[in-house]
Amino acid sequence: QKEVEQNSGPLSVPEGAIASLNCTYSDRGSQSFFWYRQYSGKSPELIMFIYSNGDKEDGRFTAQLNKASQYVSLLIRDSQPSDSATYLCAVNQAGGYNKLIFGAGTRLAVHP
Amino acid sequence: EAGVTQSPTHLIKTRGQQATLRCSPISGHTSVYWYQQALGLGLQFLLWYDEGEERNRGNFPPRFSGRQFPNYSSELNVNALELEDSALYLCASPGQGKNEQFFGPGTRLTVL
Numbered sequence: 001q002k003e004v005e006q007n008s009g010p011l012s013v014p015e016g017a018i019a020s021l022n023c024t025y026s027d028r029g030s031q032s033f034f035w036y037r038q039y040s041g042k043s044p045e046l047i048m049f050i051y052s053n054g055d056k057e058d059g060r061f062t063a064q065l066n067k068a069s070q071y072v073s074l075l076i077r078d079s080q081p082s083d084s085a086t087y088l089c090a091v092n093q094a095g096g097y098n099k100l101i102f103g104a105g106t107r108l109a110v111h112p
Numbered sequence: 113e114a115g116v117t118q119s120p121t122h123l124i125k126t127r128g129q130q131a132t133l134r135c136s137p138i139s140g141h142t143s144v145y146w147y148q149q150a151l152g153l154g155l156q157f158l159l160w161y162d163e164g165e166e167r168n169r170g171n172f173p174p175r176f177s178g179r180q181f182p183n184y185s186s187e188l189n190v191n192a193l194e195l196e197d198s199a200l201y202l203c204a205s206p207g208q209g210k211n212e213q214f215f216g217p218g219t220r221l222t223v224l
Contacts, residue, residue: 032211043202043215044155051211088155092211097168098145100204100213102155 003027004091006103013110019076021087021106026070029094033065035074036088038105044088048074079110114139116205116216124222129193133219135203136185143167143206144186145213146178150199158201161186193223 004025013019021035032051036044050056050063050072062075072091076083086105093099117136125131137144146158157170161180175191190197200220204213 034212036215043200043218046212046214049209049212090155098143098160098211098213099157099168099170100145100147100155101157104154 002103003101004089004103006087006089006106008104009107010109011106013079013108015079015081015110015112017079017110019079019083019108019110021074021076021089021108023072023074023089023103024070025072025089025091025101027091027094027101028067028070030091031094032092033063033072034090034092034100035061035063035072036090036102037083038086038088040085076108079108081110081112084108084110116203116214118201118203118216118219120219121217122220122222124224125193126224127193127195131190131193131197131221133188133190133201133203133221134185135188135216136183137203137205138207138214141206142184144180144184145204146186146188147202147204147215148172148199149202149218150196153199155202159188190221195223197221198223 035048038044048063050065056063060077064073088105089103090100143162149155160168178188180186200218203216
């Protein structure tokens with residue numbers, strides 16, 4: 001079992017719709033969870049982080065965390081073509097090692 | 113506040129040579145994290161330096177090494193280059209928050 005799993009996609013959504021990206025992780029001791037957006041040929045950009053169970057909203061983005069189910073999700077409301085990118089889920093390894101473990105990423109395509 | 117800087121942007125080497133990549137963290141931060149993003153393998157943790165010391169190391173052979181200077185900038189050295197070392201090498205720095213890591217633009221290493 002991979003430590004952080006994501007559906008590779010592509011996830012195709014029409015402009016204006018809600019895109020839902022999901023991630024599961026195996027280390028129950030993990031405390032910090034991150035979503036990065038990566039455009040082709042560019043470095044990853046941190047767009048959301050969440051440390052507590054529940055929802056965290058920032059503009060069009062909502063991160064959801066359920067530690068009991070070891071599940072993290074990212075919702076993008078009113079999706080725009082500029083949101084088309086690969087979204088990487090990352091989990092901080094338990095134990096204070098400051099090591100981020102990344103999923104393989106989900107490719108999102110928003111079509112007009 | 114300047115972000116994470118990396119140099120060079122691109123580096124082309126031949127098999128068996130050595131590569132040196134450089135990174136400076138966000139001003140005021142003492143930690144530097146190195147990651148490798150190889151095609152088909154995803155983003156993998158390489159090294160963590162803090163206050164001049166190596167604090168954590170990923171599952172990479174010893175020919176991947178580095179150091180951190182008194183000004184907290186860092187070098188990643190890859191000796192005896194192999195074709196599979198071709199990848200995007202990313203450096204990350206902490207930000208103002210708890211555990212977030214912010215990436216630099218990366219160095220694209222191509223081994224011929």
